[in-house]
Amino acid sequence: MEKVALTEAFATFDEQWSPRVAGELNGQAVKLAKVEGEFVWHQHDDADELFFVHDGALTIELRDEPDVHLDAGEFVVVPRGVEHRPVADEEAQILLFEPSGTKNTGNVESELTQTEEKRLE
């Protein structure tokens, strides 16, 4: 049973918008990602998605309601089917909690689409 220390884990990779699976439980995955700039608008038709900010700040832009701004130590759940776009003015370190196998760009194909699931090393 291996613990994960977030600060150390984030230091093991540099790639942005490329989540690393850091743990799995009950069919769900805990993923760590470094993000900066604007992601693509997308939605997950069959997956609720939790965003937690470990370091920095992240804005979840939404089509039909006010944006949600998250600072470190804050989280929000984006329900399935809700179109959203994560945006970070400066690099942020975030934790995602979502069903294992959830594609990062949801219903959209983009140059940011991750074709292969990556694991924390």
Add this chain to the structure above:
Amino acid sequence: MEKVALTEAFATFDEQWSPRVAGELNGQAVKLAKVEGEFVWHQHDDADELFFVHDGALTIELRDEPDVHLDAGEFVVVPRGVEHRPVADEEAQILLFEPSGTKNTGNVESELTQTEEKRLE
């Protein structure tokens, strides 16, 4: 869509060993708990359980392998069926991820068993 700020959320309750549901997604719950002292030995036969420390430190005692010590910013997943006992020398603020409805004392009835699910207010 309401965000949760952990530090503010933990300030809304004092009771120890009494998790508050702070969010739900994909049949799973995010729960916040203040803990201090020794919990009861127990296991969850059908639920993996993630422990994340927001503030303080927590030790997960295990029967058959070394204890796992978690400081703030660290997490571990205790697989289903693994007997464990959380222990905190001083009050710690922790976050749990587990299936909605998971009983805090698992297979054991104790004075610490929470009979009613509580929500963050």
